[in-house]
Amino acid sequence: MTIIKINQWAEPLIHHKGTLLEQALRRGVPYPHQCRSGECGQCKTRLISGSVRQMPCLDIALSDNERQDNLILACRSTPVTDVEVSWLDEADVDETSAAEIPVEVRSVKREGRVCRLVVALLADPSAMVFKPGQYVNFVLPGLPVRPYSMASVSGSATLEFHIEHQDNGFVSDYIARYLHAGDRFSVRGPFGDAYLRPEEKGPLVAIAAGTGLAPLVSIIRSAIITTPERRLTLIYAEREKRHQYYLEELQRLAANTPILNVQLVVSADPPLSTLHNDSITQCLNQLSYSLQDASVYIAGSPVMVESVAKTVKLLGADQHRIRADAFSRAAVQGDQRVSLVARLGRLLRTR
Ligand SMILES: Cc1cc2nc3c(=O)[nH]c(=O)nc-3n(C[C@H](O)[C@H](O)[C@H](O)COP(=O)(O)OP(=O)(O)OC[C@H]3O[C@@H](n4cnc5c(N)ncnc54)[C@H](O)[C@@H]3O)c2cc1C
Ligand code: FES
Missing domain, CATH: 3.10.20.30 (Beta-grasp domain)
Known part of the structure; x- marks a missing residue:
């Protein structure tokens, strides 16, 4: 200590x-x-x-x-x-002791406000073994470090990420507008405690809002492989239908996986802080099993995570089996708020 x-x-x-x-x-x-x-x-x-x-x-x-x-x-x-x-x-504590792996962008595909980014590891995949649900820090030249969760499963030579474009956001804006296939940067990690525990029994319920879907897709895909006897439910909430992404993949996944139940939730009701909680609660109430012996994973904005975690606790879930990934925003120093032109001037393209 x-x-x-x-x-x-x-x-x-x-x-x-x-x-x-x-x-x-x-x-x-x-x-x-x-x-x-x-x-x-x-x-x-x-x-x-x-x-x-x-x-x-x-x-x-x-x-x-x-x-x-x-x-x-x-x-x-x-x-x-x-x-x-x-x-x-x-x-x-010492983030620098985590592996820093160079990666090369394979593709950046836009789906509405979300960029689906695939990068290839420029190292042996064994250098980046992660648990489903974990994240890595993006180290892009000249930009602040930001965490992003893997949407893919571990062991592959590529990693997939889902990154929501935040207007004027340092890193997500750069990724959405300027990152191209062939660009290189580094990822450091993996980090995070909200990962899949394959030894746990009982149903698995994953509840995502927005790009909180990324780590939960990794968890669901891995659970299908490692614990095919578990009942899996994925609840994916967006504020508006037009913001939904990854739908084809989810449909395909559900069609090929009888144990998987995918529920899409849309709610245009403000405010964001109570994002879809009523609709999510409705979905949870309609489950044919109790949450008492379920593992529950929640990912999205901190306010969404907090309110959904309270709901699942009230519905009987065991606090120790509720794991949450809150996509909290990093603190930004005033002097980091420089103009886009100045920022771009600092960026080194390492293609
Ligand atoms: C563990 C973890 C995992 C994550 N995984 C993902 C993921 O898989 N996908 C994903 O999309 N996100 C994820 N995030 C969030 C991600 O790390 C970034 O926080 C997000 O992309 C925003 O970063 P940015 O640099 O683009 O925006 P920032 O520069 O941090 O700004 C964010 C927003 O706040 C506004 N803002 C910032 N500072 C100020 C200020 N001083 N005054 C007014 N407005 C301000 C900006 O305009 C912008 O709209 C994760 C976060 C955590 C903690
Ligand atoms: S750094 Fe203190 S709660 Fe996030």
Whole structure:
């Protein structure tokens, strides 16, 4: 266990010392983190001594039980005294110890707002063995690092990703507009805990919104191969019908897999924060089996994940078998918001 001591008073007083995470990173501590906004839970920390002021966060990032167990989120906690803390999972700490593999773009296919990107590994596939549901970080020259989940199964010489085009988003906008077959960049990973556990029994229910479909397709495709006796349900929600993608593949998959039940949910009801929860609940209520011995996987925006996780818990799912992949947004520094022209000027095409 690595214990970090943040001594509030040893340093000359600076006007804003910031969160525990900011203070640790400033001191060069390789603290695990991702969203920096209380959504992903990567910076979960045990408070050993001292006290902190905590800001609100999502329950999926830190549950009530965890709070009572003296756990905090480093990105949402400001020390008010000297503190001693330790992060939870040392395996995640040093991201640089993960494999960084060069890849070459094979195809970029647009389906509405989604880019389906296929890259070939420029290394032996054994260098990038991942568990279904995991993600890698994209390291594109001149751009901030962003995580994207594999939609393909492990062991292949290619990886597939589904990337939603966010207007003015640093990385997704670049991928949608400028990435072409033959371009090269690197992926680092794999990472993530919301992966398929083939040893688990009972039905498997996967609930996706938007490109949350990507990791769940990887999970479903792998489960079909590794545990063909399990009942599989995939619920895929989009706000509007025109945003649905990957439909042909889903139809083909369902047609060829009797154990797989695919439900498409469309709801144009605002607000996004309650995205489809009623329609998803309806689908879940219509299942012919109970969720009590089911493994449930949820992927999409943090608010969608949080609200659906609450629903499945209420419907009897075991908390330990609910695994969620919240596509939280990375914190963007003000000075990163440079003009597109300036950004493009920095990009190195490595074709
Ligand atoms: C574990 C994990 C797995 C993920 N997997 C996937 C996946 O498979 N597919 C997928 O599509 N996404 C996935 N994501 C999300 C992905 O990593 C990126 O967050 C997403 O693509 C947006 O990145 P970007 O650089 O394009 O946008 P950013 O530059 O991060 O901006 C995102 C949006 O916020 C707006 N914005 C940002 N900062 C500001 C600001 N200061 N003021 C106003 N507006 C602002 C931008 O205009 C844009 O619309 C995943 C996230 C996580 C954490
Ligand atoms: S980095 Fe703290 S919750 Fe994501």
